[in-house]
Amino acid sequence: MVVAITSLGKNMTDKVDQHFGRCPFFVFYDTESQTIEVVPNPHQKVVSRAGFASVLLLLSHGASKIIAGEIGIKAKQHLDKHHIQIIIPPPEKTIEEIIELIKASEH
Secondary structure (H helix, E strand, C coil): CEEEEEECCCCCCCEECCECCCCCEEEEEECCCCEEEEEECCCCCCCCCHHHHHHHHHHHCCEEEEECCECCHHHHHHHHHCCCEEECCCCCCEHHHHHHHHHHHCC
C-alpha cells in the first residue's frame, strides 16, 4: 500500500504540511517495500484546481491513503471518488514520526 504524506520539506525531519493541494512536497511511503519517494508538488502555486491536480498526482503514484492537515471540499470529493482514505495527523508531527506510526499500526 502506498501512503502519501504532505510535507513542508524534503527531509524526514520536516513536518507534515497542514495543506493538501498546495503543500511543497508529497512523500510517498510504500508499506510493502518500505521505500520512500519525495516528490515536489508541481501544483503548489497554480491559480486554481491545485487540489484536483494533486489528487491526480497521488493516483499516478498509486496512493490509497493521504495524510494531511487540511483538505478542501472539492479535493475531498475527488479523493472520495477515487477511494483514497484521508487521515488527519496529530499536529506538529514530522514525516519520520508519521512513518513510524504507520509501521507500528501494521503490527
